[in-house]
Amino acid sequence: MELATAPARGRWKLWLTTLLVFAVTGAAIFAPILRKRMERAAQLQQQSEEQARRELIQPVPMNPSDPRVKAELFWLSDADSSMLAPVVVELPLSSDPVLRSKQVLNTLLAGPVDVELRTLPPDAVLLAFYILADGTAIADFSEALATSIPSGIQSEQLAVDSMTHTLEANVPQVKRLKILIHGQEVETLAGHVDLTETFAVNADAGPSPATGPAAGKTGAFLVQPLTLSFSPVKLTGR
Amino acid sequence: MLLDVGDSRRLRFLAIGGIGSLVVGGAAMAFALETSPQTQQGPGAGTLSPASVATAGQGGTPAPAGPAPGPPTAPRALNVVVLDPAHGGTDPGARGTGGIQESEITLEFATRARQALEQQGFQVVETRQGNENPSFDDRSAIANAQRGAVFITLHIASTGIPGTVRVYVNADLPPVKAANGLIPWDLAQAPFLGLSRKLGDLVQGMLTQHFKGSPDAAQTAAIRQLRTTAAPAIAVEVSSVVVNDRAELDHMVPGVADAIARGVAAFKPLYAMALPSGALP
Numbered sequence: 001m002e003l004a005t006a007p008a009r010g011r012w013k014l015w016l017t018t019l020l021v022f023a024v025t026g027a028a029i030f031a032p033i034l035r036k037r038m039e040r041a042a043q044l045q046q047q048s049e050e051q052a053r054r055e056l057i058q059p060v061p062m063n064p065s066d067p068r069v070k071a072e073l074f075w076l077s078d079a080d081s082s083m084l085a086p087v088v089v090e091l092p093l094s095s096d097p098v099l100r101s102k103q104v105l106n107t108l109l110a111g112p113v114d115v116e117l118r119t120l121p122p123d124a125v126l127l128a129f130y131i132l133a134d135g136t137a138i139a140d141f142s143e144a145l146a147t148s149i150p151s152g153i154q155s156e157q158l159a160v161d162s163m164t165h166t167l168e169a170n171v172p173q174v175k176r177l178k179i180l181i182h183g184q185e186v187e188t189l190a191g192h193v194d195l196t197e198t199f200a201v202n203a204d205a206g207p208s209p210a211t212g213p214a215a216g217k218t219g220a221f222l223v224q225p226l227t228l229s230f231s232p233v234k235l236t237g238r
Numbered sequence: 239m240l241l242d243v244g245d246s247r248r249l250r251f252l253a254i255g256g257i258g259s260l261v262v263g264g265a266a267m268a269f270a271l272e273t274s275p276q277t278q279q280g281p282g283a284g285t286l287s288p289a290s291v292a293t294a295g296q297g298g299t300p301a302p303a304g305p306a307p308g309p310p311t312a313p314r315a316l317n318v319v320v321l322d323p324a325h326g327g328t329d330p331g332a333r334g335t336g337g338i339q340e341s342e343i344t345l346e347f348a349t350r351a352r353q354a355l356e357q358q359g360f361q362v363v364e365t366r367q368g369n370e371n372p373s374f375d376d377r378s379a380i381a382n383a384q385r386g387a388v389f390i391t392l393h394i395a396s397t398g399i400p401g402t403v404r405v406y407v408n409a410d411l412p413p414v415k416a417a418n419g420l421i422p423w424d425l426a427q428a429p430f431l432g433l434s435r436k437l438g439d440l441v442q443g444m445l446t447q448h449f450k451g452s453p454d455a456a457q458t459a460a461i462r463q464l465r466t467t468a469a470p471a472i473a474v475e476v477s478s479v480v481v482n483d484r485a486e487l488d489h490m491v492p493g494v495a496d497a498i499a500r501g502v503a504a505f506k507p508l509y510a511m512a513l514p515s516g517a518l519p
Contacts (some may be wrong), residue, residue, distance in 0.1 A: 082398065082453075147381040151332040151340070152395035153406055154476050187374070187462060191324075191331060192393070194462035196424075 043192050062103060066092040072169035074162045076117040082154060084119070084162055086169065088111065097173040101137060102129050104170045108162060119162035121148030135175030136198060137167065146181050149190050152223070156193035166203045174201045316509040318387035319360045319502055320380060322463065325350040327371030333394035334479025339510060340394040341369065343479070343487055347392050350491045354499035363387075375423075380468040382426065388437055388472035388502060388509075391463050398477030400486065403449050403494060405442040405456040406473040407434040408464040426468040433470035436508055441501030448493035470509070474498065 029148050070088050077085035083173065094100045111118035124145040149159055160179070167174045168219045176198040183231070186195050323344035325331030331340025345367075352362045363384065365377040372380075381389040398404070404420060411428040414421050421429065438456025446452040456472065465473045476494060 059510050082404075150396040152397055152478075153393060153461060153473055154395055154404060155397045160460070191329065192459075192461060192463075194460045194465055196462070197460070199460070 013106050022087065024216060062092045063094065064092055066094050068092050071107070073104065073112075074117055074165040074169070075108075075112045076158065078114065078117055081117070082158075084158060086165070093170070097171050098129060101131070101139075101167060101171045101174060102126060104127065104166050105139065105163065105221055108166050119159045121145060123148055129172060135173060135202075136178060137174040137176070137201070138172075138178045138180060139163070140180040141185055145179075146186065146190055151190045151192070152164055153192045156189040156191075159189065160193055160199055164199050168201045172202065177201050243254060254460050255373075286308045314386035316386050316388060316502075316506045317359075317361055318363060318384045319355050319498060320358065320363045320365065320384060320387055320389045320469070321348045321351055321355075322365040322377050322381075322389065324391055324393045324463070325371065326366050326369055329371050330463075331393055332479045334481060336395065338479045338481070338484055338487070340396075340479055342373075343394045343476075344392045346488070347394075347476070347491055347494055350383035350495035351392070351498045353391075354495040355502060358499045358503045360499075360502065374463050375466060377463060378426065378468075381471070382466075382468045384469070386464060386509075387469050388505070389464075389467045389469045390502075391461075391473045393456055393473060393475040394487070395478045396480055398475075399451055400478055400481055401449055402452040402477050403445045403490070404477070404495075405419065405445065406459045406461060406464075406475065407438040407456050408471070409432065409458045409460045421468070423443070423466055426466050427430070427464050427471060430468065430470050433509065433512060434464070437470045437501070438472040438504045440504045441474065441498055444497035444501040445474075448497050457469065470505070494496050 001108070025208055069092075071091045071093060072086040074084045074086050077083045079085070084122070089107065092102065093103055109120050109122075109124055109126060110120060111120070115122075121144050123142075124179050125142040128138075128140040129144055145159075145221060149155060163179075164177055167177060178198045179195050181185075189195055249402075271347075323341070324343035325344065329341065331344070335338055348364055352364065353363050363380060365372055365380050377391075378389075381387060406430065408427050411425050411431065413427050414428045427434070435456060441518060442453060442456045459473075459474050464473060474494065476487070476490060480489075
């Protein structure tokens with residue numbers, strides 16, 4: 001009996017060892033793949049909320065039936081990139097102040113033809129825009145506005161100024177601007193410029209009961225207009 | 239002495255220069271009070287009282303106050319410079335080519351500026367000396383605890399013409415209604431904007447002598463760090479971390495330090511003159 005069972009035990013040991021080797025090899029191959037899939041799943045889950053908001057809030061299309069007006073958009077001056085300069089663009093703009101604000105801000109986000117003159121990151125998205133009864137506008141941007149903008153006092157202030165000057169020039173109903181990131185109030189845009197307060201848009205903007213006193217208007221970065229007229233259909237650089 | 243009373247509220251009891259100041263820093267607000275026996279006046283009546291920023295809880299309700307606030311008993315001279323190397327810790331700030339990090343470079347600029355300022359006879363306090371990242375409020379609190387001080391925050395931009403330096407003062411803030419001598423923490427800079435502008439212009443002028451192409455005068459921006467600082471306060475931003483060789487930035491260090499020291503020295507008599515005039519802050 002013992003002579004008969006010894007080879008059987010040896011075979012079982014061989015089978016067990018073989019299975020163990022297969023299991024270890026399989027784990028070594030599939031564990032990294034599984035980990036990558038889990039990481040990707042987590043990433044997708046993180047993006048899904050913002051994606052859902054983007055799908056719900058589609059960019060406001062230009063309505064060709066709206067009257068074409070000469071809108072002033074503020075990007076960096078090609079003569080001095082530390083300042084803003086207005087560019088006149090003929091656009092079909094809605095008479096509704098909220099839609100009109102969305103249209104000009106989306107055009108501002110799209111940027112000028114010369115990408116070096118843009119003030120806002122190309123991947124930033126305007127998620128929502130409201131105007132309160134007291135003239136305070138609330139603009140909610142995707143996180144890219146904060147994460148993709150070049151860090152620094154100058155670049156952050158120019159980004160804010162490009163928005164306030166553009167709204168001032170095209171939407172007189174907006175008195176002050178509050179900027180949110182992904183629906184939340186944040187302390188700074190990218191470490192420097194204060195986003196806890198509102199920014200003055202029109203000169204007569206007074207204190208806002210909703211968000212506190214309007215932050216002072218900077219305006220130190222504005223150069224005299226050096227505008228060129230744009231084709232009605234094509235946005236061209238200066 | 240610092241007594242923590244919770245995550246969102248801190249009770250600070252400071253005794254500086256014989257003036258007791260009770261400071262309860264709420265999440266957003268604090269108000270100033272001083273324990274002078276003199277007639278109560280607002281902070282716009284001739285007091286530079288950075289150490290006197292005091293108390294309110296969340297929602298802005300003033301905490302129980304001590305004796306009525308008043309102006310300091312004697313004018314103070316400018317003798318302290320608070321240097322703030324921006325960013326640090328988990329916040330590297332602007333990142334440039336070759337691994338250059340704003341948080342590291344600002345420490346170098348601060349170290350050299352400290353030497354230059356001490357040679358001019360100023361006492362220098364730094365908000366950080368290593369790779370830490372104090373909050374905006376903590377950095378402001380260091381300045382607000384000083385008497386006769388100015389605050390200079392140092393930054394390296396990721397944009398701008400390389401080799402230039404810009405000085406910023408805070409954008410206009412609403413006038414402070416200093417009832418009972420209490421100043422909201424969030425508006426601590428408001429009474430000092432005039433002095434900050436003078437300091438900024440002087441330092442910018444000195445910098446422009448060193449670095450051609452820099453602006454002639456200080457510019458304004460809504461800078462979070464400056465808003466809660468109860469002292470003449472400026473931001474100095476060097477361009478930029480986007481350089482081919484870090485040596486390009488290192489070459490700027492002595493010039494920036496010298497310009498800051500000379501600018502503050504030129505500002506010192508203006509600071510002293512402002513006190514008896516009653517115009518400040």
